[in-house]
């Protein structure tokens with residue numbers, strides 16, 4: 200042993216080769232090490248490949264393998280792409296045959312820790328291997344590829360390549376993935392978005408591998424020994440003796456084979472690429488980006504009108520809206536406009552697709568986008584107007600011969616002083632409305648529909664009408680209050696608990712004979728003027744509901760122009776605040792209990808109370824927590840009380856973005872199944888403790904989180920890695936079976952086909968464990 204060490208050291212000290220780069224022969228004996236910043240490396244016998252610390256432009260280093268005889272020193276593999284090392288860090292093949300990277304701060308990252316090796320070897324093909332004493336390969340760099348394949352390398356079932364974040368500038372894990380799927384399909388995808396893929400081979404044999412043949416430098420797929428699909432066969436005369444070859448997934452999501460002629464002044468040139476039109480790579484310009492590629496080579500990203508870059512130094516990361524107007528709370532339609540982009544296209548994306556209008560021209564398509572407050576954009580394709588909702592992905596330039604147009608809703612950026620001067624006196628009411636819209640976009644403390652509340656004509660069909668002749672005698676514990684009483688109880692309506700477009704909510708204390716009750720008083724603003732009788736009829740329906748998971752309506756006031764509802768106060772506010780607050784997440788047991796409580800409340804509304812009530816706006820803002828943190832559903836039965844805005848007839852949907860069942864957007868009559876959908880979305884939010892749509896996730900490039908929670912769960916299940924969704928939640932991981940069951944229930948609820956969604960009764964039984972949960976259908980939720 201001692202002799203070997205001495206040999207290794209003498210080699211290190213005396214063999215100086217190739218300029219300032221120390222060379223150590225291909226056999227790496229145990230105990231050998233390299234230090235970042237010293238230019239030492241372990242080279243292949245041919246000298247073409249080197250293993251060591253690869254110097255990055257910022258003075259940091261990656262443990263990697265690179266082509267050492269060309270000026271580009273092209274990096275083909277690295278061990279620590281996401282955490283580069285400082286000078287002074289070391290990589291060492293230890294005496295017990297394991298390979299470690301020790302950062303200069305003493306943090307140790309293991310590269311290989313398996314059975315004991317007896318030597319390392321930098322092969323001439325660019326593969327660094329660790330072998331045991333019988334020369335069996337125990338570990339090889341070819342088995343853990345980064346973004347590059349070399350001739351001789353295989354991508355076997357389940358293996359993936361990930362692009363770099365930015366070309367040769369930032370080698371950390373980027374946004375695109377090439378996966379040799381277990382089902383035999385080779386797929387390129389923007390994995391952040393649980394993208395089903397923008398390029399694939401559609402192969403489906405068992406045990407398929409991608410082979411990069413070392414003698415012909417061609418790439419093809421094999422199943423056992425049969426070639427089933429060719430990527431680059433007989434591509435051109437570029438023999439491996441005279442050319443370096445590599446296949447790379449690049450930072451714009453393309454997979455290409457490159458060659459480099461072994462002569463001075465040569466450069467890498469592309470022999471083949473998977474995607475011919477770069478703008479067809481999904482999410483190539485991120486959310487709200489716009490892709491242009493006039494030559495089919497370069498990609499230029501810009502932002503859609505009304506949006507700004509998330510990272511001005513890297514436009515392909517996508518954009519964010521400069522203002523987030525609540526279009527549904529802006530019925531005047533004066534605060535936004537629709538811009539038309541010629542020769543542009545928003546291609547099909549499951550999530551974003553809404554109704555289609557046919558035939559349509561620019562004007563009617565524009566009008567359709569204007570009038571639908573959930574619609575953010577549309578593409579006009581010949582005479583079909585395809586409405587889209589947020590988030591918008593894949594907007595791109597399309598050839599002028601196609602004559603396609605893209606329409607996008609853009610907030611008007613008014614000069615603040617204009618608003619002040621112009622409208623102040625004559626139109627203070629509409630300004631108040633606009634302001635209301637602005638405030639509703641922040642999370643409210645107290646429940647109130649955060650979006651404009653419209654009522655869906657279909658919802659009322661499930662209510663039978665009854666006539667109650669006398670107002671005051673509507674029920675025990677339920678009474679009519681005078682305005683004066685409520686004015687006193689709320690101390691002149693001075694303690695606001697929040698507000699939404701249906702009205703403001705105030706806190707107060709009601710003094711009854713012997714006790715005091717804390718109340719929440721909701722002043723409705725847009726009540727339909729249909730007479731006292733109708734108003735009381737609706738209240739009667741609400742007042743007759745009694746369930747411990749519903750917020751109790753104590754009474755009302757219907758004097759002059761005042762329409763006020765009086766509820767018991769829910770001390771702990773809305774579920775949304777509890778769930779999505781900063782800091783510690785609520786306990787898993789408690790979250791699971793809350794799901795069950797909401798399910799019971801909703802079951803009561805749908806199936807157990809006198810007249811069925813469809814809530815139509817189930818979301819965490821409309822679930823409140825009492826002093827014991829018991830969940831209670833709020834705001835049910837309000838749909839009929841609130842005015843439908845006459846100018847917005849095409850979108851008379853009560854509901855909130857992200858929670859609305861897809862059939863509502865298609866103007867199909869709604870049933871109680873719309874609540875099931877919203878409940879399903881909310882269930883998944885509660886158990887995962889995150890919002891259905893989280894735009895800010897996009898910024899965290901290293902996390903594989905998805906923008907849309909339901910899509911992410913579906914894709915995680917498809918790849919058999921549901922636990923990824925809750926990987927930071929130890930409590931859930933320790934109770935994973937229950938989580939899995941609840942997730943399945945949620946997925947059944949968000950089934951795009953309402954008929955296949957279970958009833959609330961079935962849901963409750965599945966959650967309680969008295970009925971088995973079937974394997975959830977792995978379809979994307981928003982077809």
Ligand SMILES: *[C@@H]1O[C@H](CO)[C@@H](O)[C@H](O)[C@H]1NC(C)=O
Nearest residue numbers: 224225226227244318320334
């Ligand atoms: C590397 O090690 C192997 C096995 O120990 C030996 O057969 C071979 O000759 C060595 N090669 C060099 C270049 O030292």
Ligand SMILES: *[C@@H]1O[C@H](CO)[C@@H](O)[C@H](O)[C@H]1NC(C)=O
Nearest residue numbers: 218219220236237238239254
């Ligand atoms: C390592 O190589 C670089 C570039 O060739 C050179 O500038 C530097 O001085 C070398 N460092 C050592 C310690 O030899």
Ligand SMILES: *[C@@H]1O[C@H](CO)[C@@H](O)[C@H](O)[C@H]1NC(C)=O
Nearest residue numbers: 282283284285302304305306
């Ligand atoms: C040491 O440095 C590495 C790489 O910069 C970093 O990932 C790690 O967190 C650091 N460890 C400590 C304890 O600071």
Ligand SMILES: *[C@@H]1O[C@H](CO)[C@@H](O)[C@H](O)[C@H]1NC(C)=O
Nearest residue numbers: 353355406407408421422423
């Ligand atoms: C799958 O194919 C690879 C490479 O062709 C082979 O090494 C492996 O043994 C095969 N696995 C099975 C289960 O057949």
Ligand SMILES: *[C@@H]1O[C@H](CO)[C@@H](O)[C@H](O)[C@H]1NC(C)=O
Nearest residue numbers: 351410411412413414415416
């Ligand atoms: C590479 O291709 C040659 C010629 O087609 C073939 O003979 C050889 O078996 C292939 N090698 C591998 C590892 O598949």
Ligand SMILES: *[C@@H]1O[C@H](CO)[C@@H](O)[C@H](O)[C@H]1NC(C)=O
Nearest residue numbers: 419428429430431432433434
């Ligand atoms: C490649 O070329 C060889 C010989 O020229 C031929 O036999 C083979 O069929 C070709 N393969 C493909 C996929 O074109």
Ligand SMILES: *[C@@H]1O[C@H](CO)[C@@H](O)[C@H](O)[C@H]1NC(C)=O
Nearest residue numbers: 268269460461462463464465
């Ligand atoms: C490349 O250039 C170097 C020095 O500039 C020279 O020594 C070498 O012979 C050249 N190689 C070829 C293949 O032309």
Ligand SMILES: *[C@@H]1O[C@H](CO)[C@@H](O)[C@H](O)[C@H]1NC(C)=O
Nearest residue numbers: 475476477492493494495598
């Ligand atoms: C880009 O590629 C597409 C598909 O191959 C082709 O139709 C189009 O003409 C190309 N555009 C340019 C500018 O080369």
Ligand SMILES: *[C@@H]1O[C@H](CO)[C@@H](O)[C@H](O)[C@H]1NC(C)=O
Nearest residue numbers: 612613614615616617618620
């Ligand atoms: C905003 O209004 C002020 C005063 O009316 C004017 O001077 C300024 O140019 C306006 N700015 C824009 C961007 O229109």
Ligand SMILES: *[C@@H]1O[C@H](CO)[C@@H](O)[C@H](O)[C@H]1NC(C)=O
Nearest residue numbers: 524525529534613633636637
């Ligand atoms: C309308 O635009 C103004 C100015 O940008 C903004 O302050 C206001 O909140 C907007 N109103 C709505 C309802 O979005």
Ligand SMILES: *[C@@H]1O[C@H](CO)[C@@H](O)[C@H](O)[C@H]1NC(C)=O
Nearest residue numbers: 667668669670671672673731
């Ligand atoms: C309601 O009933 C009360 C007493 O039962 C009666 O005094 C009152 O006039 C009735 N109101 C209406 C509107 O019928």
Ligand SMILES: *[C@@H]1O[C@H](CO)[C@@H](O)[C@H](O)[C@H]1NC(C)=O
Nearest residue numbers: 747770824825826827828829
């Ligand atoms: C809270 O729980 C306690 C004990 O179970 C019960 O006595 C009390 O009435 C509950 N409070 C509310 C507001 O439900």
